[in-house]
Amino acid sequence: MAKICVIGSSSMDLVVTSSRRPGAGETVLGDSFKTVPGGKGANQAVAAARLGADVTMIGRVGDDAFGTAILNNFKANAVNTQNVKPVTHMESGTAHIVLAEGDNSIVVVEAANREVTPAYVDEAAEVIQRADIVLIQQEIPEETVVRVSEICAQSGTPLLLNPAPARKVPDEVIDKAAYITPNEHEAEILFQGMTPAEALRKYPNKLFITEGSNGVRYFDGEREIVVPTYKVEPVDTTGAGDTFNAAFAVALAEGKPLQESIRFANRAASLSVTKFGAQGGMPMRSEVEESLK
Numbered sequence: 001m002a003k004i005c006v007i008g009s010s011s012m013d014l015v016v017t018s019s020r021r022p023g024a025g026e027t028v029l030g031d032s033f034k035t036v037p038g039g040k041g042a043n044q045a046v047a048a049a050r051l052g053a054d055v056t057m058i059g060r061v062g063d064d065a066f067g068t069a070i071l072n073n074f075k076a077n078a079v080n081t082q083n084v085k086p087v088t089h090m091e092s093g094t095a096h097i098v099l100a101e102g103d104n105s106i107v108v109v110e111a112a113n114r115e116v117t118p119a120y121v122d123e124a125a126e127v128i129q130r131a132d133i134v135l136i137q138q139e140i141p142e143e144t145v146v147r148v149s150e151i152c153a154q155s156g157t158p159l160l161l162n163p164a165p166a167r168k169v170p171d172e173v174i175d176k177a178a179y180i181t182p183n184e185h186e187a188e189i190l191f192q193g194m195t196p197a198e199a200l201r202k203y204p205n206k207l208f209i210t211e212g213s214n215g216v217r218y219f220d221g222e223r224e225i226v227v228p229t230y231k232v233e234p235v236d237t238t239g240a241g242d243t244f245n246a247a248f249a250v251a252l253a254e255g256k257p258l259q260e261s262i263r264f265a266n267r268a269a270s271l272s273v274t275k276f277g278a279q280g281g282m283p284m285r286s287e288v289e290e291s292l293k
């Protein structure tokens with residue numbers, strides 16, 4: 001079983017639907033409210049576990065009811081939570097989402113996710129060193145991403161950096177990462193002053209730009225390759241990127257060749273867009289294998 005360590009955010013999404021969004025100082029009546037576990041780190045951990053990996057999450061929750069719910073959701077998805085420690089006197093990360101007028105407005109409160117510090121990951125260094133692959137995103141402090149890249153480099157553990165949400169990544173992290181998976185918008189911010197083609201050439205077999213329904217683009221050392229994704233009827237693309245990254249990590253950790261790993265990840269991600277919600281659409285291993293036949 002592939003051992004995957006995911007380092008990142010966990011949160012509770014508080015989702016309200018309303019026919020209209022309130023302006024400043026205004027109150028409107030909403031139609032519905034629900035809470036759903038989210039956060040890019042948590043989403044990717046859950047996706048990897050559903051795809052059959054042995055997943056350990058390194059993250060933090062608050063000492064509130066959301067923290068308990070987030071931990072229960074990890075357990076329900078067979079994610080190891082030994083390194084998801086509650087922060088005392090702090091709230092869990094939350095995303096406050098209003099779905100109205102055909103678009104969303106979101107306020108994110110990082111809270112406990114800010115406590116995924118370099119010192120905190122140092123305490124779990126052994127988990128990182130023992131993993132077949134480490135998967136990280138950018139909803140935690142930048143200095144933590146730097147520290148994880150150092151631990152991975154020292155122990156020779158491959159690091160997959162999903163540079164989302166978009167922010168500039170220190171050169172040392174780009175150097176130390178084995179795989180980097182921005183979407184097109186994130187790639188622009190990461191490689192300012194370079195065209196996508198130039199960036200891909202600079203990082204052969206390391207930079208993989210995801211292009212939504214188009215698939216994934218990379219440079220193999222000789223030429224640019226697009227691995228097309230699968231045609232589906234999209235219902236909700238939320239979580240496509242998270243599913244792609246988790247599935248790519250699982251396939252690589254299992255030793256699958258590069259193109260086969262991308263195809264597996266495209267297949268998993270394309271299945272995820274046929275269902276509502278981020279985690280709601282993440283497929284089980286058997287579904288992916290069945291649909292690859």
Ligand SMILES: Nc1ncnc2c1ncn2[C@@H]1O[C@H](COP(=O)(O)OP(=O)(O)OP(=O)(O)O)[C@@H](O)[C@H]1O
Nearest residue numbers: 183210211212213215229237239240241266269270
């Ligand atoms: N409409 C689609 N049909 C099939 N596959 C898709 C579709 N949208 C996304 N995917 C798959 O998911 C991968 C990631 O999608 P995308 O490049 O949009 O990333 P993203 O912007 O991080 O996604 P999101 O933020 O919506 O989760 C794609 O490379 C592809 O494999």
Ligand SMILES: [K+]
Nearest residue numbers: 236272277281
């Ligand atoms: K979805």
